[in-house]
Amino acid sequence: MEEWIDLRSDTVTRPCEQMRRAMAGAEVGDDVYGEDPTVNALQERAAQMFAREAALFVPTGSMGNAVCLAVLCSPGSEVICDRLSHIYNYEMSSMAALSGLLPRVLDGPAGVPEAAQVEEAIHPAIYYLAPTSCISLENTANVAGGRVCPREKIERVLAVAAERGIPVHLDGARVFNAAVALGTEVAGLTAGIDCLMFCLSKGLGAPVGSLVVGSKDFIREARRVRKLFGGGMRQVGILAAAGIYALENNVERLRQDHENARLLACGLAELPGLEVDLQTVESNIIIFRVGPPAPEAGELSRRLRALRVVADPMGPDRMRVVTHLDVDRKQLEVALAAFNKAVKG
Ligand code: TLP
Numbered sequence: 001m002e003e004w005i006d007l008r009s010d011t012v013t014r015p016c017e018q019m020r021r022a023m024a025g026a027e028v029g030d031d032v033y034g035e036d037p038t039v040n041a042l043q044e045r046a047a048q049m050f051a052r053e054a055a056l057f058v059p060t061g062s063m064g065n066a067v068c069l070a071v072l073c074s075p076g077s078e079v080i081c082d083r084l085s086h087i088y089n090y091e092m093s094s095m096a097a098l099s100g101l102l103p104r105v106l107d108g109p110a111g112v113p114e115a116a117q118v119e120e121a122i123h124p125a126i127y128y129l130a131p132t133s134c135i136s137l138e139n140t141a142n143v144a145g146g147r148v149c150p151r152e153k154i155e156r157v158l159a160v161a162a163e164r165g166i167p168v169h170l171d172g173a174r175v176f177n178a179a180v181a182l183g184t185e186v187a188g189l190t191a192g193i194d195c196l197m198f199c200l201s202k203g204l205g206a207p208v209g210s211l212v213v214g215s216k217d218f219i220r221e222a223r224r225v226r227k228l229f230g231g232g233m234r235q236v237g238i239l240a241a242a243g244i245y246a247l248e249n250n251v252e253r254l255r256q257d258h259e260n261a262r263l264l265a266c267g268l269a270e271l272p273g274l275e276v277d278l279q280t281v282e283s284n285i286i287i288f289r290v291g292p293p294a295p296e297a298g299e300l301s302r303r304l305r306a307l308r309v310v311a312d313p314m315g316p317d318r319m320r321v322v323t324h325l326d327v328d329r330k331q332l333e334v335a336l337a338a339f340n341k342a343v344k345g
Contacts, residue, residue: 002308003308003331004308004309004310005308005309005310005327005331005334005335005338006310006326006327007309007310007311007321007322007323007327007335008310008311008312008320008321008322009202009322009324010174010202010203010257010284010322010323010324010325011201011202012324012326013205013324013325013326014207014326015205015206015207015242016205018245018249019205019206019242019245019246022241022242022244022245023238023239023241023242023245024238025241026038026237026238026240026241027237028235028236028237028238029235029237030234030235031057031232031233031234031235031236031237032227032232032233032234036234036235036236036237036240037237038237038238038240038241038244039057039236039237039240041240041244042055042057042211042240042241042243042244042247043055043056043057043211045244045247046198046211046213046247047213049185049186049187049247050186050187050190050196050213051187051191052213052214052215053214053215053216053219054213054214054215054216054218054219054220055211055212055213055214055219056211056212056213056219056222056223056226057209057210057211057233057236057239057240057243058197058209058210058211058212058226058231059208059209059210059231059233060201060208060209060210061086061171061173061197061199061201061202061210062090062091062092062094063210063226063229063231064197064198064199064210064211064212065086065087065091065094065136065169065171065197066091066094066095066098066099066229067197067212067222067225067226067229067231068169068195068196068197068212068214068222069087069095069099069101069134069136069169070098070099070225070228070229071195071218071221071222071225072133072134072167072169072194072195073095073099073101073133073134074131074133075099075100075101076100076101076102076130076131077101077102077130077131077132077133077134078101078102078103078104078123078130078131078132078133079095079101079102079103079104079132079133079134079135079136080103080104080106080113080118080121080122080132080134080135080136081103081104081105081106081135081136081138082105082106082107082108082111082112082113082137082138082141082144083105083106083107083108084111084141084142084143084144085111085136085138085141085143085171086138086142086143086171086173087103087136087138087171088103088105089143098229101133102130104121104132106118106121110141110144110147110149110280111138111141111142111143111144111145111147111149112137112138112139112141112144112147112149112153112157113157114153114156114157115153115156115157115159115160118135118157118160118161119160119164122160122164122166132164132166133166133167134166134167134168134169135157135161135166135167135168135169136168136169136170136171137149137154137157137168137169137170137171137193138170138171138172138173139154139170139171139172139174139175139178139189140174140175140177140178140181140282140283140285142173142174142285143287143314144280144287145277145280145281145282145285145286145287146174146177146261146281146282146283146284146285146286146287146322147280147282147283148177148178148181148182148282148283149178150182151182151184151188151189154189154190154192154193155192158192158193162192167194167195168192168193168194169193169194169195169196169197170190170193170195170196170197171196171197172186172190172196172197172198173197173198173199173202173210174198174199174202174203174283174284175189175190175196175198176198176203176204176251176254177203177254177257177258177283177284178283180251180252180254180255180258181258181282181283186198194214194215194218195212195213195214195215195218195222196212196213196214197210197211197212197213198210198211198213200242200243200246200247202324203250203254203257203284203324203325204243204246204247204250204251204254205246205250205324205325205326206239206242206243206245206246207239207242208239208242209239209240209242209243211243250325253325254283254284256325257283257284257323257324257325258282258283258284258323260284260323260327260328260329260332261281261283261284261285261286261322261323262278262281263329263332264286264321264323264332264335264336265278265281265286265288266278267332267336267339268286268288268321268336268339269288271294271339271340271343272293272294272343272344273290273291273292273293273294273343274288274289274290274294274339274343275288275289275290275291276288276289284322284323284324285320285321285322286320286321286322287314287318287319287320288318288319288321289317289318290313290317290318290319291317293343293344294343295342295343295345296313296316296317297313297314297315297316297317297318297319298313298316300313300319300342300343301313301319303341303342303345304338304339304342307338307341307342308338309334309335309338309339309342
C-alpha cells in the first residue's frame, strides 16, 4: 500500500520500535505518590538539562502552560503575550477560563514582542489598573513560522521584567528546535526565565507528554495545580520512558528536520502561486502564502490529500507544513512532486 506523507505537524510522529521497547520495559509506580521511578528520572533529567532545580511531567503542552500561569498569576491580572502566541490562539482561552487572566496582546516581530513593547504594556501600580502578572514568550514561535528567538532578544525582555519585578514564562513547546537552530544548549538559551514548558510530543517524537521546569518551590505548587486540573497520573512511567528515550536520542537530529524544512521551502518557493519567504524558515515549520494561479489553500489541501500528502490550510490563502522524524528526504521529494501537481491542477 502506498504510504501517506503527513506534513500537518510534528505532533503526528509515531514512536519507533526502540522507543516502544523502552516503554514496555519501564519500571513504574504511582506518580501521585511521587513513586514512579521512571517519571522521577525523566523529571531529574529535564531539570538538569535546563540547569533548574526541578521539573514536573504533564500530559500536554497546553496543561503545562495553564499550570505555569495558574501558579504565577492571580485572577484579575494580565498576561503579556504575542498576538500569534499559542497560549492566546489555541488553548481554548484557558488562561481566562481556568485562571481568570486577561491576555495583553502585543504584535512583536517574529512572534515575540520586543522589550520596549513589553515595557510600554506593563501596567503601572495604580489600583484601578489590572496588575501585569506575567510575560509569556514562545520559542520557537509556531504561528510566526517556527521563528527562533535569539538569546539577546530574550535577555532584553528579561531585563525589563526584572526591573519591573514581573516573572517570565516560556512556552518552549519547541525550545529544543530553537537551541539546535542557534547551536546552543537549552540551559543557556532559557537562563533567567522563571518557568517554562517544553514538549516531548512534537519534534522529539514521543507519543505524549510535556515538562514544566522551574525552581523547587514553583514545581511544588505546580504539582498541586496539576492535580487541581485533573492531571495527576498514576503508573505513567510507561510514557516517561518514551520521554527519556526522546531526550537521549532525538534532540540533535532536529537539525535534519531543519535542513529538510529548508529544502522543502526552496522547492515550494519555485512553484507557481506559492509565496515562501525563505528568510523566515529557521526551524522545522514553513508557513507560506497561496495565491493564483494556485487554487485556494483549502482546495490545494484537498488535491494534496488525493495524492496522499497531508497539509492543512491556515485560512484561504496560507498553509503550514512541518518537517519531523517521520518524513525523510525521499518522502519530501515525493511531497514536492505532489505540490507541483496540485498547484497546477
Ligand atoms: N501546537 C500544535 C497545534 O495545537 C497548533 C501544532 O500542531 O503545532 N505551545 C505551542 C507553541 C504549540 O505549538 C503547541 C501545540 C502547544 C503549546 C500545546 O501542546 P499540546 O498540543 O501538547 O497541548
